[in-house]
Amino acid sequence: MGLTGGIGSGKSAVARRLVELGAVVIDADLLAREVVAPGTEGLAEVVAAFSDRVLDADGALDRAAMGELVFADEPARRRLESIIHGRVRARTVELTAAAPPDAVVVNDVPLLVEVGLAPAYHLVVVVRTEVETRLARLARDRGMSRAEAQRRIAAQADDARRAAAADVVLANDGALEQLHAAVDALWRDRLVPFEINVRHRRAVRMDQVQLAEPDPTWPQQYARLADRIRHAIAPDDLRIDHIGSTAVAGLAAKNVIDIQLSVPSLAEADGVLAERLAKAGFPALPGQWWDSPRPAGSGRWEKRLHGSADPGRPVHLHVRVTGSPGWRYALLMRDHLRADPDQRAAYLALKRELAASAPDVGTYATAKDPWFDEEHLRAEEWAARTGWRP
Template structure:
């Protein structure tokens, strides 16, 4: 029986305010599907979900809003102040996020798809099944400037947010491809177009390899 080839999967990551969303939008404009871990994290704790029930069991019903949804601002404050609570929440949410992303990648009907995973470096052991890693990188000073402007926060908080993530060196060590995002829109367009061509070729090569194995 012939094997059904798994779609070619590119994991897209980068530090906070490095420009992941700008890169993801460009791939979407080229017709590629991008499945976002942040979207998954919201989906797996929707009202009525097993994920939300597990959160309530772990933290109590006061984590819910009046309409039965997870009170995200309150939950963020709670886990920011309590590392043990953060780990408990991550143990509930992260496996469900990974499953959500895996299901969508396997069902994707395009030549390739992307998974936008901000914390890929911190969780790479769970994503060994992806075919390629694309890192969007920017100098930390530029990240800081963008983060302060984007979120309306002070520089001290922005520095702490950056420091909580994996280092640039750790992310780049995982990368098969790197986009240097210094804010030049034209260069970003060209970089994504170049990688799109590369990924189409790699995806076609994978399909041919699977086909050859089936005929052997």
């Protein structure tokens, strides 16, 4: 898990509570000090880059002097980061590997969003606090002037950018007891079962259909998941698409993000790729999987299906061969429904009717087949008329 938040947000209070609950917390700030401690290669490289004016009387790094030197100098700041960040990452890997196999490992990283680390974690938690509250805390706890605190806050990512990277946002404008209650619930309801599911390669399943009203954040949630998948399968560079009802604005849907991963062959999907996805929290669902062919009776469209180990974010990850009928159909139906408001409304009415009368997932899916058989013909006519390509 990645944990972050702006200066003065109370991120450290969340980290301390997670330690009390049993998490292994790796503090990037502490590691950043460790890798430039006296006698380290890191400190020697800093001095070589910036001279000994950044040392105090005892030969240690004068962090205040270093901060003043690089704060308003972008090239200098990037040079310092190039010295420190790689060493912090290497040390983080060592500490993570040393944690117990059933540990929830929390990386406490102040600049997690700024340096683009979010896709590397199973889950990203952001602590968010109103700016005025943060300014008051920085004055009270760190003795900062208002101007200095404002300058530090402005130098970091804003709330909107952090929220875009966050799977969970913890509000921290109230009492400490309220924050602890939110952290405790996150630990109990999401982090612990998530860890168990990742370790046992177990995906979250939904047995009953419950339609959620259209959620404008579904595309943003997909984007985070896609970034995580892309990071997991690197260096492979495979196409990833948001498909299904959550990819069509205005449609109510099961609160499951459908994603399509394009592969050269299913044989390749079954090897190293499946293992990388499982480690990233997207384990393969057992059994054989295929799509209902259109038109009916034209043979099974085989695929692989992965789910999500995260109990807070169900996912169906459809792994299909690029250019195959099922692959093309998923993209065609998504784009056709996006383009045709009448058919989108008809599909929404059908979904609501079936969810009420056939709430079992299997029955619900089968009951939609006749409508999709007809809709497929309309979609093909639309594709021919508009020149659509996948």
